Amino acid sequence: MSFKEKKLEKIMIIGLGLIGSSVALGIKREHPDVHILGLDRAETLDIALEAGIIDEKVNELNVAEQAGIILLAVPIQATLDYMEALSQLDLKKNVLITDTSSTKTEIMLKAKEVFKGKNVTFVGGHPMAGSHKSGVLAADVNLFENAYYVLTEKNEDLQELLSGLHAKFIIVEPKEHDQVTSQVSHFPHILASSLVQQSDDYAKNHPLVKHLAAGGFRDMTRIAEADSIMWTSVLLSNPEEILGRIEDFKQQLDTISQKISEKDEQAIKEFFENGKIIRQHMEILKGKGAIPSFYDLYVSIPDEKGVILRILALLQDISIVNIKINEENREDIHGQLQISFKTEKDLSRAREMIEFATDFEVEGEQDD
Template sequence: MSDFFVSKLAVIGVGLIGGSFALALKEAGLVGEVVGVGRGRANLETAREKGVVDAYTHSLAEGVTGADVVFLATPVRTLAQVTAELVPHLKSGAVLTDGGSVKGSVIDAIEPLLPADIHFVPGHPVAGTEQSGAAAAFASLYRGRRCILTPTPRTDARAFELVKHLWQAAGSEVVVMTPEKHDRVLAGISHLPHMVAYALVDAVANCGDENENILNYSAGGFRDFTRIASSDPTMWRDIALSNRAALLEVIDTFEKSLSTVKRDIADGNGEALFDFFLKAKQRRDAIV
């Protein structure tokens, strides 16, 4: 393996995230063979037909043997178990990285499993859609998006540079954070919005009487706002539980904001509502 060319990449979990990473690196000419590892034969067949992977297997041992880089793209609460199963089959010097949306608990679970000659570079591409599976993968998913890397004192410098270069080649701006900062930031900008979207669909569904589903009347605004509630429930269950402390803290903050709006509506305080909405609009406009 040259400094920035990967002769064999193993993707564990060939869905939107893992599949798009493979396609982006293929398009950039930075990877030789891509082997996909997963449980569902139909999904893996789709991945091979789309050119996401060159070969696939259901066996972790077979998939990672001889791999220079292994990308973990399974739900966050499975990452440690998957790592424990594949570590005995990795070659010395192999680089292990992940795309998990939670970093602190993942790092704490994975690093003790690794021998000194296996290099772990924790990462999280901040990109995605509500779609899942290999059929949803596309090479440009990461273009113009950020990928956060959260190295630890154990992270090998050369492995870090390799993973950084791969994400840059995929089109991402690489940002470096501590795992703790990552989990606080993502709790607010990603995890909370998903919780709100799921809760909003549930709340509105329960607003009608027993003979009517008012969701049938939903239009563009509601559908756009709740799009992410179509995301994979397994993935978001695992994220919510794995980033529990930071997520609960930001949910508390959200509840206070919602309580303020509720109080001002109850009080008929139009001036306060206007000021609240204006401030939120200005903050939203500033980021887009």
Template sequence: MNEPQHYRLGFVGIGLIGGSLALALKNAGFASSITAWDHDPHALEAALELGVIDTAAKDITSLMEAVDIAVLATPTLACESLILEMLNNPGATLCVTDVASVKGDLYRGVLDAAPAGAALYVPGHPIAGSERSGVRAADAALFAQHRVILTPGVDTDPLALGLVQKLWTAAGATVQCMDVNEHDSVLAATSHLPHVLAYALVDALDQSPIRDDIFRFAAGGFRDFTRIASSDPVMWRDISLANKDALLAALDDFCEHLGALRTSIAERDGASLERTFRTAKTARDEFAKDLAMRDHP
């Protein structure tokens, strides 16, 4: 039997990421229909009004009965209970995936509580986002030329994995598979730690006795460095707690480097400071070149 070219898609959670993916897949012709359920009825009303989805489901069970591919796009700490509900009520669904930023505990929870359904579950994480939130911020181009990491297990159904790879490719992303623990360590360093640092810097300056002058005279560098501190605090609270061990390891390593820089400044060790700055500049310049090649292949 030929594999269909258009799929009935279901979303549990329809905020920025779910809404953006729904729009991207609509535009690509990947979706024949899009159904969503969200605990917030206002989010569903907005998604219908904007044309992001076609139908609002009354509950997760009815959604799973009506779709081929189900995507969980909710805050990280809410994921485990919802993914288990989805897997325990598979309905007609061929595969289930998610967009959570932390994979390890979630995947292990699925293996423990729903081993039969785990074959249909393909953990996923798009490396894309925005400081904005909610379905009204949805952007069909959000994933274009961005990477998506999948962390399938040894028992993952190859058909399910193939469908999720196809879904993200249709959304314009580049798909890469990775070990679940490696994913959490890499993301702790490259995403979770920078968000924690941005929040910490803005919070510290906000409590300074010269706060008003600091924010009055802050310019482009401060704006660029702290942009992500405008992200959803609840989402980043959940991510920080869900990836606690890997994030603490990244924080400890950063604090050690920051302490070394403090010592160099205190001791007026200009040579050490310059070595650190030059090494960092070289690494950042190489990253920028790589990023430019990704954006303009």
């Protein structure tokens, strides 16, 4: 069946939180004629219908039997439960089912198990975008703009359906997905929460810990404030890879411990040098990479009313990513007004304009 025919079928979205409702808006941007059925709590469905996010409210799962495409946008455990329940239904022939959860191996194993011998195509998905906001009220058609959207296999119908999300689709094997995300996402959350916990333990005998923690500590622990329920479910769903990263990290720590014990100055220097070079290199990979590389301009401004506005007025034709006003100097915070640009050209233009129009000291560099 072609996508054109699939489009004539109904699409069912289970779960209209931030992800589900934003996906719905993205679908409708490119395919305004699709008919989207939504399943969620009654109040959520009312809002979603009112806002044009869905076309029809559904309060029973068996309505899924009418759908040509089913999208699950619920937490991991709920995804597994819905997959089980859907497999009991008399779904349409060639129905396409996909999910949006943060781990993929467990999901794909479940799919193999419950949809075995059935005329179901299950494609695992993980749109790697989000927001501090949640719920249908936060629905945002641009949520996935330029974000990676992992699919466990190529599927033209699904990619066509989701084209209006303007995401970057990337095909990744389930195991590989869970390994890579264990390193760059799951394990870092454990690191951050462990560092916070350790500091709190240590603060019991060293209360200054809570006062002298500065910018570096702050950055390293920011994600410790992430949603505990979501991260618990990720750890439960991807335990082996995460445990592997923890054990491996302990070895990394042992290696540097050894060097410190031996007072091996050269080796310690190499440890820090390597870290620096690797991180800078990761950023050079930008464009394709997920760590954006910015071009920063530092402007030394007097503490006077209107100065920032004056500078921004000068730069109004240039695309700015971030403006940081540092009123406090700390060991690891850059100084004064920091303006970040996406390209070196923007940086140069901005620098010229500020130097031409003001006598403020300006310094530019490529940074993260």
